[in-house]
Amino acid sequence: MSLDKYKITRFDDEDIKPEETLADALSGHSALEMPIGRGVFGSFFIFISLILLAFLFKSFQLQILNGKNFAASANQNSFSDYQLSGLRGVIYDSEGKPMVENVPVFDLIAAHSFLPEQEILNSEIEKLAPVIGMDKNVLAQAFSENNDKSTFVIKKGLSKEETVRINTLSLQGIFVIANSQRHYLSGPAAAHLIGYTGLVTPQDLKEDEYYSLNDRIGRSGLEEEYEQYLRGDHRGIDLTNKNYLTDQQSVTPGQDIFLNINSEVQQHLYQSLSSVFASSGVRRGAAILQNPKTGAVLGIVSMPSFDGNYFVDTSDPLNSGRISQIFANTDQPLLNRAISGRYSPGSTIKPLLALAGLKEGVVTPSTTIMTNGSITVKSEVDPNVVYTFRDWRNNGLTDIKKAIADSVDVYFYALGGGYGNISGLGISRIVNYLKSMKADQPTGIDLPSEATGFVPSPEWKKDTKGESWYVGDTYNISIGQGDLVVTPAWINDYISAIANGGNLMKPFIVNEIKDASGKTIKKITPQLVEKIPFDQQTIDIVRQGMRQTVTAGTSTLLQDLPVPVAAKTGTAQISSGKALNSLFTVFGPYDDPEITMTVLVENINQSQGLAIRVANDFLSWYFKEFKKQPGN
Numbered sequence: 001m002s003l004d005k006y007k008i009t010r011f012d013d014e015d016i017k018p019e020e021t022l023a024d025a026l027s028g029h030s031a032l033e034m035p036i037g038r039g040v041f042g043s044f045f046i047f048i049s050l051i052l053l054a055f056l057f058k059s060f061q062l063q064i065l066n067g068k069n070f071a072a073s074a075n076q077n078s079f080s081d082y083q084l085s086g087l088r089g090v091i092y093d094s095e096g097k098p099m100v101e102n103v104p105v106f107d108l109i110a111a112h113s114f115l116p117e118q119e120i121l122n123s124e125i126e127k128l129a130p131v132i133g134m135d136k137n138v139l140a141q142a143f144s145e146n147n148d149k150s151t152f153v154i155k156k157g158l159s160k161e162e163t164v165r166i167n168t169l170s171l172q173g174i175f176v177i178a179n180s181q182r183h184y185l186s187g188p189a190a191a192h193l194i195g196y197t198g199l200v201t202p203q204d205l206k207e208d209e210y211y212s213l214n215d216r217i218g219r220s221g222l223e224e225e226y227e228q229y230l231r232g233d234h235r236g237i238d239l240t241n242k243n244y245l246t247d248q249q250s251v252t253p254g255q256d257i258f259l260n261i262n263s264e265v266q267q268h269l270y271q272s273l274s275s276v277f278a279s280s281g282v283r284r285g286a287a288i289l290q291n292p293k294t295g296a297v298l299g300i301v302s303m304p305s306f307d308g309n310y311f312v313d314t315s316d317p318l319n320s321g322r323i324s325q326i327f328a329n330t331d332q333p334l335l336n337r338a339i340s341g342r343y344s345p346g347s348t349i350k351p352l353l354a355l356a357g358l359k360e361g362v363v364t365p366s367t368t369i370m371t372n373g374s375i376t377v378k379s380e381v382d383p384n385v386v387y388t389f390r391d392w393r394n395n396g397l398t399d400i401k402k403a404i405a406d407s408v409d410v411y412f413y414a415l416g417g418g419y420g421n422i423s424g425l426g427i428s429r430i431v432n433y434l435k436s437m438k439a440d441q442p443t444g445i446d447l448p449s450e451a452t453g454f455v456p457s458p459e460w461k462k463d464t465k466g467e468s469w470y471v472g473d474t475y476n477i478s479i480g481q482g483d484l485v486v487t488p489a490w491i492n493d494y495i496s497a498i499a500n501g502g503n504l505m506k507p508f509i510v511n512e513i514k515d516a517s518g519k520t521i522k523k524i525t526p527q528l529v530e531k532i533p534f535d536q537q538t539i540d541i542v543r544q545g546m547r548q549t550v551t552a553g554t555s556t557l558l559q560d561l562p563v564p565v566a567a568k569t570g571t572a573q574i575s576s577g578k579a580l581n582s583l584f585t586v587f588g589p590y591d592d593p594e595i596t597m598t599v600l601v602e603n604i605n606q607s608q609g610l611a612i613r614v615a616n617d618f619l620s621w622y623f624k625e626f627k628k629q630p631g632n
Helices: 038-065 067-077 118-132 136-145 160-169 187-194 202-207 221-225 263-280 317-328 346-359 400-405 409-417 427-436 458-465 471-478 488-499 536-551 556-560 610-624
Strands: 081-084 098-111 151-155 174-184 197-199 216-218 235-238 256-259 285-290 297-303 369-371 374-378 386-390 396-398 503-505 510-514 520-523 528-531 566-574 579-588 595-601
Touching (some): 098 160, 118 136, 118 160, 187 221, 187 263, 187 297, 263 595, 285 488, 346 400, 346 427, 346 566, 346 579, 386 409, 386 471, 400 409, 488 579, 536 556, 536 566, 566 610, 595 610
Antiparallel strands (some): 197 216, 256 510, 285 297, 374 386, 503 528, 510 520, 566 579, 579 595
16 A cells, blocks of 8 residues: 555645635534633622632731731730830829839849750759849749740849849840839828739730730729829830840830829828727728818728738739738728728718708707607507617707707607607608718719618618518618618718708819820819709708707817817617717818818727717817918
8 A cells, every 4th residue: 555645745825725614514513612601700700809808808807907916916925025014104192292103123034035045044043043032943943834925024123232143144035124113102091092003914905905914004092093094105125135224115104193182181191090090999990081162082091001012012922921911801901991881871961861851841940859868669560569769868858950969869760750749751751862962872083993872762671671661760761870871982072062051072082184294184173963952041050060069069079179160970880789880070160161071980899989089180180280381
C-alpha cells in the first residue's frame, strides 16, 4: 500500500472549503458556542459583594468597635511597655489644705521578656531576696506563679536604701519603677468621708474599658463617689529606654475636688466622739454637721473608724493583717453609720409630729394635757386586756412647747394616736407627713451607699406580718419607736429645715472640682429639695419648744455655750428594750442658724446623755475657738 495515499497536505493560506462550513450543520449535537446567561454574572457579583462586605464589617468591628479594647490589651501584653495607674486628683478641704495626696514611691517589677535563662535567674533571685527582705523560696515561687504574665509586681513601696542596693546589682529583667500612692492625711478622722482605693477586679475591667490590670479604683467615700473625676490618664513606661525612670509619657492627672468641710472641724468632731466613747466604753456611733441654710456638709464621722492608709499597700503583711481585722470586726468599721445606718429616731421625731399636730389643729399652742407618767388603753381585740404606755417620768400639766422641751411621751401619744378628748393625727396623716419630709427617701448626699428610711403603714403590716394595725402601733410611731427607721443624715436634714424656716435642702460635701491647671470644671450650688408643708408661725412654735429644751428641758448642759442653741434629745430602745441608742440634734445660733448637728451613740446600756456630751464638747470648741479664728 502506498503511503502517499494518506499524505496530509497543509496550506497555511488556503481558504476554508465549502464543505467545512457545513460540518456543524450536519452534526447531531447542539451548537458548540453559546452566550453565557445574565444570571450567572449576577450570582457571581452578589457572591463577591458579600465577601467584600464581610471583610469590611470585620475590619470595622476590629478597628472601630473593639479598637480600644485591643489597643489596651496590646499595651498590657507589650513586652517593653509597662502601664502605671493614672495620677489621681487631690482632695482639698474648704481652706485648700490637702486631706489626701499622692506621695512618690518606687515599685519593683519583673518583665519576662528581659529575664535571663533559669540558671542565671535563680542566681539573681538569691541576690535579690535578702535586699528586699523576702525568703528566696517565696521569691522564686512568685516568679513561677506569674510566669504567664508579661510583667508583674515583685514588691511595692521600696525604701530608698532598697532602691539603691537593687540598682547596684544590675539584675536582668528586674526594674525599679517610679510610682505614686495615696496618703490619707486625716487617717481615721476622715476615713468614712474620704474612703480608700483598692486594686481593680475582673468585674471592674469588664464594666469599664478605662481600667487596666495595675489600676486602683475608689472603694468607698469620696474616692468612690467621684471616681470619674479623680482618676487620671494612664502612664506608660518603655522599659527598653535606659531613661525609663524619668522619661515617662506625658499624661493628664485626675481632677482635684474641694470640700465644704474644714479639716480642723472634721478632726475635732472625730475627737469629740472618740473622747466621750473612750470614757464611757461605747464603740459605735456617728455625727454629722451641715449648714442649714445651704445644705453644705461641714463634717461627718462614724465610729468605729479605720485608717485608709492600710489599704494603700496590701502587699505589706502588716497591712494585710489589719485589713483582715477590719473585715472580721463585728462592729463593722467600714459602715458609715451617719448615712448607711438605719435607726429608730426616738424623740428626735417629735418636732415633726408637733408641726403636723399644730397644722392639722389636733392641738394648739395653748392645748394642755395632764401627763402623769403613763396612759392605759383597752385592747381593740379583747376589751378585758388593758395596755399601759409609759412615759419616762411624770411631767404634770404640759403644752406643746413643754412636750418638746421635756420630751413628754404621753403628750405625743395623744397627739399622734389620740387619747381622752384629743382625737390624734391618726396613722394615715402621720405617714403622709413623714413621707412629705422625705423620711423614706435618700437625702441625696454625695457619698455612696446611702440607706433610705422606712415608714410603716397599716397596709405594710397587713401584707408582711398578716396583722392589723392598732392604736398602740400609732403610739409607738408618735415617739419614734416601732418599725419606723431613718438615718442620722435624714434627721439632721429635716431639723435643718426647721432651723432655716422651712427649706429642705440637699446635703452636699463637694463644693468645687478643678482640673490640674486650676480651671473650674464643676461648681456645686445649694439645691432646694422642697418647701416643707408648714407655715412660718407653726415652725416658730416648734423652734421655741426646741429652744426651751436647752433653757429648761432635757438639754440644759448646753446652756453654757457662747451662743444660744435649740435642740431635741432622743432615746430609742433596741434589742427588745435591753439596750438603748442615744440621739441628739441641735442647731445654732438660734436666731441665725449656721450649723445643725446630729449625734448617734449606739448601745448606751442605760448611760444617758452621751450624745449630748459629744455635742457639747464639739460645739464648745466650735463657737469658743474655731469661730473666733480669722476668716471664720
